[in-house]
Amino acid sequence: MIKFFSFITALLFSLCAAAQIDPALLKRIPKDTIKPTLNMDAVYNRPFVTVGKLPVSVGGYMEANWQQLATDGISEGHQFQFRRMTLFVSSTIGKRLKFLSEIEFEDGAKEISIEFAALDIELHPLINLRGGIILNPIGAFNQNHDGPKWEFTDRPIAATQMLPATWSNAGFGVYGKHYNKDWMFGYEAYLSGNFDNTIIDNAENKTFLPAAKNNKERFEEMNSGLPLLTTKVAVRNNKIGELGISYMGGVYNKFQDDGLQLDDKRRVDVFAIDFNTTLSKLNTFITAEWAWIKVNVPSTFTQQYGNKQQGGFVDIVQPLIKKKMPGWPNATLNLACRFEYVDWNKGTFTSTGGNIADDLWSILPAISFRPTAQTVLRFNYRHQSQRDLLGNPPAKTGGFSFGISTYF
Amino acid sequence: MGIVACQKLLPKAPTDNELLDGPVEGLSYEENRRFLAGDVAFNDEVFTSQKGLGSIFVATSCGSCHAGDGKGHPFTTLTRFGQTDSTGNQFLHLGGPQLQNRALPGYTPEQIPAGATFSKFTPPANTGLGFLELVSDANILSIADPNDTNGDGISGVPNYEYLPSFITPFSNAIPRNSKYIHRFGKKAAAYNLLHQTVNAYNQDIGITSTFQPKDVYSGLNIDPEVSDVTVHNVVFYLQTLKAPIQRNQNDATVVQGKNVFMQAGCESCHKQTLQTGFSNIAPLSNKTFHPYTDLLLHDMGPGLDDGYTEGSATKSEWRTPPLWGLGLSPNSQGGQYFLLHDGRAKSIEEAILLHGGEATTSKNKFSLLSSADKQALLKFLESL
Structure with a gap:
C-alpha cells in the first residue's frame, strides 16, 4: 500500500514538474460526462490527463460544500465540509490489458480507501475478465457515483444509507457489451468479498448494509467464507434510455469458525432496478434507482433489525440555460429535484401487529451551474421527514447546502 | 442576509410543552455538559455484540x-417472573427476575420457567424523575395510610426493601428494620435512579458494570461493559430531565375536568403536588411540583393481579404511576396509547375502567359521570 501511494505521489510530482517545463506535454483527454453511455462504463468514462507518451493517465475529482441543516429546530450551525478527493490512475499495460484504480480520501483524509483497482483483460468485446478490487454493480449509483456527475451535494440516501455505496470488494468476474445501431447491451457478473455480521449488529441500531464497509479486513478475509455474487444486465436504447437490473446476494454471517458450527447460514439478497433517460424535446435528464433488500435476521434477535428494506430515488434535471460564456463555451444552468424514500424496516411488530416505521422521505430542489461538463456548482435545499421504528411523530430536517465538485 | 434568510427557512422546534425531553431550566454550563454526556449515552449509544450486548437481552x-x-411500546415490554410474595424471587437461579426474551444470533433467548408466574411491564416515561427521587421519605410516609385510618378506602403503603450494596441511602431516609422505602418502577422496587439505571443496563441490555458485575447470560461476574462515569452521567441525565409541562391548563374544559378529577377521588392516589428536598442541583432543590402520584403501592384488585410481585408489594399492589406527561404518551408509543403496567389499555378511558381494588369507588364515580364531565376529565388528563 505504501509503495502504491509513493508511486502515485511520485507520479503526480513528475506531472507537476513536466507541466512546469512544458504544459503542452500534458494532454487532457476530456470526457463528456453526461453523454449517453452505460452506467457500467462509468469507471472509464472520466477525464484523464496523460503526459507525453507515458502509458499512464491520471485524473480525479473533489467535492466540498457548506451546509446548514436543522432537525426539529436544533441546528449544528454552519458546516464546511471537504467530503472527498478521489484520484484515478489508469494505464494500458498492453494490448487488451488495462488497469484502473480509484483511491478516495474522505472527510479530509479521515478515511482513505481503494475503491477500485482492477485489471481488465479483453478476450472479446462480450467477454472481459476483471479482477482486483471491483465495484459491485448493484444499482447504478454504486458504479456511477462521481460527484461532478450529480447536481446534489449529498449522495442519495437510499444508495448510501441502505445500499452501501460505494461498495467495493476484492473479487473476480466477467463483463461484456454489445452494440447494435441504437441499442446497447451490457452484463457483469462477479464473485467477491462479502458482508458480515455487523449488517444486523451495529451502532445504527438497524439493518445497515453499509456497516460492513467498516470492516477493513474484508479485503483479505471473508466473514462467511462464501463469496458474494453480484450480477447486472443493462440495456440501452439511445432514444429511450437505459434500464439496469441487478442482483447481489450471499451468506453474510460467520456461521462457522475453526471447523465448528456457530450459527445457521444467513443470507442477504439485494435486487435493484435503475433507469435513466433524456427527454428529447426538453432535454430533461431523469435517473432513478430502486432497491429491495432481504436479510435473514433470526426471529430470536430483535425486530430493531429489519429483514426487509426498500428504497430509492428519482433525480430530475432540467437544463434551463445553455450558452457560451467567457471562457466557457458550454456553460449550463440547471434546475433539478431529487425525491427519495427509504424504509429500513419493512414489516409489522410481532407484539402488536402494527406497522414498523423506521422510514424516511426527502425532497431536494436544486440549482446547479456547470461552467463545463466536468465542473458543477450546486445549491440545494433539503426537506426531510424521518420516523423512528415505532412511527412516532417524524423528525423534520431541513436546510441549505452549497457545494462544488469537479474533475481535475 | 442570505444566511439569515436561510435560517428563517429551517424547521422550527416544537414548543417545549409538546416535548418530554430536554433539561430542567437553570442548569449551569457544567451541568449542561454532563446532561449532554448522559443524553448521548442514553439515546445514542447502541450496544452491539462488540460492546457487550447480551448475549441475551431485551x-x-x-x-x-x-x-x-x-x-x-409493547415492542420493548419487559417480562418479570418468579416472585409471588414478600419472601423473594424463587426463580433467580433460572434467570429471574427478568426474562431476556431476545438473543444474539447463534444464542437462545430465555423462556419463562415452568411454574413461574409473570407480569409484563411497559417502560415508563423518564421525565421529571429527578423531582420524584428527591421527595423525602417523611413526605411519602405522611401520605401513606396503611390502615385506612381516614376510611376513604385508600390505603397507600411504601415498598420497603433491602438496599443493594452499591447504593448509599439518602441522608434523610427513614428505614424500617434495615429496609428502605423504594419508589421507582411498577412495583416501586427500585430505590433511586442509580439503582434503576444499573438494573436496566444489566437486565434490559445485558451490560455489566462495577455496580452489577453479574452477566445475565452466564451468571458469572465479568468485566464491566459500561464505565462508572457513563452510568453516573445517565443517572444525572435522568435526574435533570425536565418535568412535563401541562398544556391548555387555563382552558375552561380542562379546568372543569380537573375539578371532576378531584371530586371523583382520583387525587387520593394520584397526588397532584409533592415537594423535593435539598439537592446539589439547584433547579431541583426544594421545589413544589405536580406529578399526580403518591409514590405508594395500592391494591388495584384481582383484575390487575398478574400473580407476580417485587419487594414487599403484594401481587395486586401497584405503585401509583405519575400522570404528568400522560397526554404526550402517543408521541412515544407510535401514535396510540398503551397504558397501565403492561399496556393493556388502549385509551385513557379504558385505563380508568380497568382500575379496581382501592380505586373501585373512583372508577364507579367515573362511570356515572355525564358525558360532558367525562370528556372534560379526559381532556384534563390529556393536558397533563
Whole structure:
C-alpha cells in the first residue's frame, strides 16, 4: 500500500514538474460526462490527463460544500465540509490489458480507501475478465457515483444509507457489451468479498448494509467464507434510455469458525432496478434507482433489525440555460429535484401487529451551474421527514447546502 | 442576509410543552455538559455484540425503550417472573427476575420457567424523575395510610426493601428494620435512579458494570461493559430531565375536568403536588411540583393481579404511576396509547375502567359521570 501511494505521489510530482517545463506535454483527454453511455462504463468514462507518451493517465475529482441543516429546530450551525478527493490512475499495460484504480480520501483524509483497482483483460468485446478490487454493480449509483456527475451535494440516501455505496470488494468476474445501431447491451457478473455480521449488529441500531464497509479486513478475509455474487444486465436504447437490473446476494454471517458450527447460514439478497433517460424535446435528464433488500435476521434477535428494506430515488434535471460564456463555451444552468424514500424496516411488530416505521422521505430542489461538463456548482435545499421504528411523530430536517465538485 | 434568510427557512422546534425531553431550566454550563454526556449515552449509544450486548437481552439501547424519553411500546415490554410474595424471587437461579426474551444470533433467548408466574411491564416515561427521587421519605410516609385510618378506602403503603450494596441511602431516609422505602418502577422496587439505571443496563441490555458485575447470560461476574462515569452521567441525565409541562391548563374544559378529577377521588392516589428536598442541583432543590402520584403501592384488585410481585408489594399492589406527561404518551408509543403496567389499555378511558381494588369507588364515580364531565376529565388528563 505504501509503495502504491509513493508511486502515485511520485507520479503526480513528475506531472507537476513536466507541466512546469512544458504544459503542452500534458494532454487532457476530456470526457463528456453526461453523454449517453452505460452506467457500467462509468469507471472509464472520466477525464484523464496523460503526459507525453507515458502509458499512464491520471485524473480525479473533489467535492466540498457548506451546509446548514436543522432537525426539529436544533441546528449544528454552519458546516464546511471537504467530503472527498478521489484520484484515478489508469494505464494500458498492453494490448487488451488495462488497469484502473480509484483511491478516495474522505472527510479530509479521515478515511482513505481503494475503491477500485482492477485489471481488465479483453478476450472479446462480450467477454472481459476483471479482477482486483471491483465495484459491485448493484444499482447504478454504486458504479456511477462521481460527484461532478450529480447536481446534489449529498449522495442519495437510499444508495448510501441502505445500499452501501460505494461498495467495493476484492473479487473476480466477467463483463461484456454489445452494440447494435441504437441499442446497447451490457452484463457483469462477479464473485467477491462479502458482508458480515455487523449488517444486523451495529451502532445504527438497524439493518445497515453499509456497516460492513467498516470492516477493513474484508479485503483479505471473508466473514462467511462464501463469496458474494453480484450480477447486472443493462440495456440501452439511445432514444429511450437505459434500464439496469441487478442482483447481489450471499451468506453474510460467520456461521462457522475453526471447523465448528456457530450459527445457521444467513443470507442477504439485494435486487435493484435503475433507469435513466433524456427527454428529447426538453432535454430533461431523469435517473432513478430502486432497491429491495432481504436479510435473514433470526426471529430470536430483535425486530430493531429489519429483514426487509426498500428504497430509492428519482433525480430530475432540467437544463434551463445553455450558452457560451467567457471562457466557457458550454456553460449550463440547471434546475433539478431529487425525491427519495427509504424504509429500513419493512414489516409489522410481532407484539402488536402494527406497522414498523423506521422510514424516511426527502425532497431536494436544486440549482446547479456547470461552467463545463466536468465542473458543477450546486445549491440545494433539503426537506426531510424521518420516523423512528415505532412511527412516532417524524423528525423534520431541513436546510441549505452549497457545494462544488469537479474533475481535475 | 442570505444566511439569515436561510435560517428563517429551517424547521422550527416544537414548543417545549409538546416535548418530554430536554433539561430542567437553570442548569449551569457544567451541568449542561454532563446532561449532554448522559443524553448521548442514553439515546445514542447502541450496544452491539462488540460492546457487550447480551448475549441475551431485551433492548439494544436505553433509548429503544424510552423514545423521546416518553412511555414505551409493547415492542420493548419487559417480562418479570418468579416472585409471588414478600419472601423473594424463587426463580433467580433460572434467570429471574427478568426474562431476556431476545438473543444474539447463534444464542437462545430465555423462556419463562415452568411454574413461574409473570407480569409484563411497559417502560415508563423518564421525565421529571429527578423531582420524584428527591421527595423525602417523611413526605411519602405522611401520605401513606396503611390502615385506612381516614376510611376513604385508600390505603397507600411504601415498598420497603433491602438496599443493594452499591447504593448509599439518602441522608434523610427513614428505614424500617434495615429496609428502605423504594419508589421507582411498577412495583416501586427500585430505590433511586442509580439503582434503576444499573438494573436496566444489566437486565434490559445485558451490560455489566462495577455496580452489577453479574452477566445475565452466564451468571458469572465479568468485566464491566459500561464505565462508572457513563452510568453516573445517565443517572444525572435522568435526574435533570425536565418535568412535563401541562398544556391548555387555563382552558375552561380542562379546568372543569380537573375539578371532576378531584371530586371523583382520583387525587387520593394520584397526588397532584409533592415537594423535593435539598439537592446539589439547584433547579431541583426544594421545589413544589405536580406529578399526580403518591409514590405508594395500592391494591388495584384481582383484575390487575398478574400473580407476580417485587419487594414487599403484594401481587395486586401497584405503585401509583405519575400522570404528568400522560397526554404526550402517543408521541412515544407510535401514535396510540398503551397504558397501565403492561399496556393493556388502549385509551385513557379504558385505563380508568380497568382500575379496581382501592380505586373501585373512583372508577364507579367515573362511570356515572355525564358525558360532558367525562370528556372534560379526559381532556384534563390529556393536558397533563
